[in-house]
Amino acid sequence: MSTSNTAQPVQWHVRQAVQPAPEKRAWSVQAVQQLLDKPFLDLLFQAQSVHRAHWPEGDIELATLLSVKTGGCPENCGYCPQSVEFDTGVKAEKLMSVEEVTHAALAAKNAGATRFCMGAAWRAPKDRDIEKMNALIGAVKGLGLQTCATLGMLEPHQARSLREAGLDYYNHNLDTAPEYYQDVVSTREYQDRLDTLQAVRAAGISVCCGGIIGMGEETVHRAGLIAQLANLNPHPESVPINSLVRVPGTPLADAEPVDPLDFVRVIAVARITMPTARVRLSAGRQQLGDAVQALCFMAGANSIFYGDKLLVTGNPDVEADTALLRKLGLNDYKQPVC
Ligand code: SF4
Numbered sequence: 001m002s003t004s005n006t007a008q009p010v011q012w013h014v015r016q017a018v019q020p021a022p023e024k025r026a027w028s029v030q031a032v033q034q035l036l037d038k039p040f041l042d043l044l045f046q047a048q049s050v051h052r053a054h055w056p057e058g059d060i061e062l063a064t065l066l067s068v069k070t071g072g073c074p075e076n077c078g079y080c081p082q083s084v085e086f087d088t089g090v091k092a093e094k095l096m097s098v099e100e101v102t103h104a105a106l107a108a109k110n111a112g113a114t115r116f117c118m119g120a121a122w123r124a125p126k127d128r129d130i131e132k133m134n135a136l137i138g139a140v141k142g143l144g145l146q147t148c149a150t151l152g153m154l155e156p157h158q159a160r161s162l163r164e165a166g167l168d169y170y171n172h173n174l175d176t177a178p179e180y181y182q183d184v185v186s187t188r189e190y191q192d193r194l195d196t197l198q199a200v201r202a203a204g205i206s207v208c209c210g211g212i213i214g215m216g217e218e219t220v221h222r223a224g225l226i227a228q229l230a231n232l233n234p235h236p237e238s239v240p241i242n243s244l245v246r247v248p249g250t251p252l253a254d255a256e257p258v259d260p261l262d263f264v265r266v267i268a269v270a271r272i273t274m275p276t277a278r279v280r281l282s283a284g285r286q287q288l289g290d291a292v293q294a295l296c297f298m299a300g301a302n303s304i305f306y307g308d309k310l311l312v313t314g315n316p317d318v319e320a321d322t323a324l325l326r327k328l329g330l331n332d333y334k335q336p337v338c
Contacts, residue, residue: 177224
């Protein structure tokens, strides 16, 4: 599949969950941990059974992420190369123009993406930043893509403004369990995250919220993260699960690598506890390899970040993803809808 801007766009079905959410139940950390501790194949079977009851077979959402304002962030998230506190070689850049973002979004659409997420490295945007973001959101929405943004902490009036501009999803991750949070970031509180999620939900924007595995946390913290996400009412529509990318210069550069099968377990438990969420394989996906990614899809992952930079013809990441989806017979690759 070509990724050039002149190529005929391929339009994938944008599907919602086929079954309504089951009756909401509260998940204790202990109950989630019991799931995480199940024999691997039993867990996979249960997750796949839940997945098939709620989602069409072989359907993977393709979302593209673009950093529209990179670096210079005053927060100190221990995994992030964009913090000003860490010497990672990332240079601060100003907000991209409407033209640049439109160009990238069109390329993403032509490559098959249905959702376009714009990330800006702010602690909390100012109102004038929100106005600029609104222009970007309007431009992306005008291309027929679902819009998503991740901009840091929001006030309720800012969330409403973004919604009026056409924002469909807001990403704001909880990262880990409340008990482990201060080991990862000390410039904000867990409650700050929950407050922003509340403002987003109240504005009528769908919630994209997940976490990161492999930051030195214990299994109980993984269970604590999933319990927090699953107990949001309603649970997030999108749940990105990241495998830590250990960036030199960040405090977590030397974290113990996560066992790939433990990562698959977290995906499976996210699927079981949040049946109608899009569970997304996010950062660190490439380092998992094809076989582990296939297990993640078996465990109920049904969304990937796809081409996580400006897309140009021949982008090798996009081609590798396309080849993997084709190999696994996912996303109607036998019969694309053109
Ligand atoms: S708030 Fe976002 S951009 Fe800033 S350091 Fe944390 S993860 Fe990085």
